[in-house]
Amino acid sequence: MALHIVAEAIRCLNCKKPRCQQGCPVHTPIPTVIRLFKENRLMEAGEMLFENNPMSAVCAIVCNHEKQCAGNCVRGIKETPVHFSSIEEYVSDMYLDRMTVTRPERKQKRVAVIGCGPAGMTVAIKLAQRGYPVTVFEWKGKIGGLLQYGIPEFRLPKSYLDRYQARMEEMGITIRTNTTIGSVLMIDELFRDGYASIFVGTGAEKPRTLGLEGESLGNVLFGLNYLANPKGHKLGDRVAIIGMGNAAIDVARTALRNGSRHVTLYARSKNVTASSSEVSYAELDGAEFVFGMQIEKITDEGPVFKRAIFDENDQITGYEEAPVQVQADSTIISISQVPRHKLVRTTDGLNLTDHGLLAVDENYMTTKPGVFAAGDVVTGAKTVVHAVDGAKKAAEAMIRYMEENEVQEDIK
Numbered sequence: 486m487a488l489h490i491v492a493e494a495i496r497c498l499n500c501k502k503p504r505c506q507q508g509c510p511v512h513t514p515i516p517t518v519i520r521l522f523k524e525n526r527l528m529e530a531g532e533m534l535f536e537n538n539p540m541s542a543v544c545a546i547v548c549n550h551e552k553q554c555a556g557n558c559v560r561g562i563k564e565t566p567v568h569f570s571s572i573e574e575y576v577s578d579m580y581l582d583r584m585t586v587t588r589p590e591r592k593q594k595r596v597a598v599i600g601c602g603p604a605g606m607t608v609a610i611k612l613a614q615r616g617y618p619v620t621v622f623e624w625k626g627k628i629g630g631l632l633q634y635g636i637p638e639f640r641l642p643k644s645y646l647d648r649y650q651a652r653m654e655e656m657g658i659t660i661r662t663n664t665t666i667g668s669v670l671m672i673d674e675l676f677r678d679g680y681a682s683i684f685v686g687t688g689a690e691k692p693r694t695l696g697l698e699g700e701s702l703g704n705v706l707f708g709l710n711y712l713a714n715p716k717g718h719k720l721g722d723r724v725a726i727i728g729m730g731n732a733a734i735d736v737a738r739t740a741l742r743n744g745s746r747h748v749t750l751y752a753r754s755k756n757v758t759a760s761s762s763e764v765s766y767a768e769l770d771g772a773e774f775v776f777g778m779q780i781e782k783i784t785d786e787g788p789v790f791k792r793a794i795f796d797e798n799d800q801i802t803g804y805e806e807a808p809v810q811v812q813a814d815s816t817i818i819s820i821s822q823v824p825r826h827k828l829v830r831t832t833d834g835l836n837l838t839d840h841g842l843l844a845v846d847e848n849y850m851t852t853k854p855g856v857f858a859a860g861d862v863v864t865g866a867k868t869v870v871h872a873v874d875g876a877k878k879a880a881e882a883m884i885r886y887m888e889e890n891e892v893q894e895d896i897k
Contacts, residue, residue: 490571494519497567500559505569508557510874511538515554515569522572531580534573539610540603542581542649543632544870545574546641549731549760553870581648586655589616594681594887597622599666599828602630603869604860605686606649607876608883613656615884620680621658624665628653630688632869634713635732637739667827672835672856681890682855682883685843686876689822689861695727699783700818708736708819715739721814725788726750727780730758733819737772740817749811751778751790755799779804787813824862832856840865849879850886857883 497519505515514533521530534541550556550570558566596612598605601623609619627633629646650660666672675683692707694700708728711718712735724745726733729752737748748771755776757764764774777793788811791804824842829835834853838844842865843851843858850857859875861867 490522490575493568493571494523496560497569498559504557504559505554505567508553510553510868510870511877513537513541513554513569513573518576519569519572522576527576527579528583530576531584534577535580535584538870538873539607540869540873541573542577542645543603543641544873545570545577546645547632547636547868548870549868551760551762581645581652584652586652588657589614591618591657592616592887595620595679596883596887597666597675597680597683599672599683599685600624600630600687600860600862601628601660601662602686602688602860602872603632604688604862604872604876604879605630605684606653607873608684608686608859608880609653609658610656611877611880612883613653613658617884617887619658621653621660622664622666622670623660623662626662628660628662630686631690631709635690635709635735637712637715637735637742639738639742640735665827667831672828672832672853676855681887682857684876684879684883685828685851685856685858685862686860686872687824687828687862688872689824689866691823691825692818693821693823695780695818695820697780697782699788699816702783702785704785704787704813704815705783706815706817708732708817709822711736711817712739715743718815720745720817722746723787723813723815724748725811725813725816726819727788727816728752728819728821729764729774730819730821731760731763732821733817734759734763734767734772736817736819737767738770741770741772745815747773749773749775749813751775751780751788751811753777753779753793754801755795777801778809781808783816784810787811788816821866822861823865848882848885849875850882855886857886 499516503516518530554569555566560566595618598609598621601621609621613619692709724740729750740748778790781789790809793801794803796802836844836852843862845858849859857879859879860872
């Protein structure tokens with residue numbers, strides 16, 4: 486491992502206009518980090534990564550690198566791109582345990598963070614670093630959101646989240662798990678209890694449905710529900726998965742690791758939304774991919790499709806008349822996810838967009854003053870690093886809001 490990442494660091498051209506950095510949603514200072522790494526200044530490199538992206542240890546593992554840093558590397562034009570993710574993983578993993586946590590002078594205004602997924606964790610860390618007392622409210626028993634309940638252990642060891650929780654608590658962040666805001670406690674009650682601003686990072690953890698006959702049958706599951714507790718489901722030998730995104734790939738690989746022998750993913754078009762590396766891993770594990778299959782309904786025997794007809798450009802021009810019944814012990818629907826709306830239903834003044842997402846302005850403030858939001862609850866299902874990008878901007882906006890209100894209160 487060490488020899489590999491050293492070799493990757495040496496391959497970096499240290500471009501004056503680093504396309505890799507531009508291709509990263511949080512613009513990680515890749516050339517500088519690599520230079521520090523080569524100079525054995527690992528703690529400085531780790532600090533730089535953490536300050537730019539508190540979730541760097543996770544992003545190094547789960548990011549779609551081929552569309553971001555590696556995909557924009559100038560070396561990749563004619564040869565193999567530099568795999569910065571390997572360097573980032575090594576440095577960030579080391580730094581997460583060795584970082585020195587200091588607590589700045591405590592501010593008077595406290596902050597509430599609703600949801601402890603990547604966006605909520607980022608905001609909590611950023612505000613705690615600036616001295617704000619932060620309380621995080623997480624409705625499940627452990628932190629991490631989809632990192633905890635939607636990404637398999639073999640892809641992201643859950644020990645990373647335990648280590649993050651330890652660092653967050655060292656920063657003075659209070660974490661209340663098994664606490665749902667919008668049920669027993671309401672947003673207005675948080676304001677009543679003295680929280681100066683509130684961040685909503687509840688993500689998109691509700692599976693998107695097909696709206697087709699058969700979704701309620703006993704042999705049907707939704708991908709996120711399965712990934713949250715794979716040991717709790719007996720899928721049988723033959724599993725059909727509707728969808729070919731990264732979550733669907735995780736479902737397939739998890740099913741194969743839990744005893745299913747024949748796992749097939751189905752898609753209507755010939756496009757795969759998952760990263761090519763994840764597809765390759767799934768194929769190595771034994772998953773099969775079938776394209777041009779439009780789901781019509783699900784029966785006790787399995788899903789029923791219509792076969793697509795493609796033109797020379799692989800565009801769908803129609804469907805064959807005869808339905809195709811696929812035999813499967815279990816059918817798993819994994820076609821993305823959407824936000825839950827408990828907070829909106831229980832909070833006056835908190836509005837949604839026409840797309841069912843939490844409405845925010847250019848400063849990431851929602852339609853309720855003092856309440857900010859970022860991540861999947863605002864953008865829809867995206868990647869961890871996109872959630873971090875929005876959360877960083879929201880944290881800065883929250884600080885500006887609290888500082889401006891403090892000035893106004895002093896004037897009064």
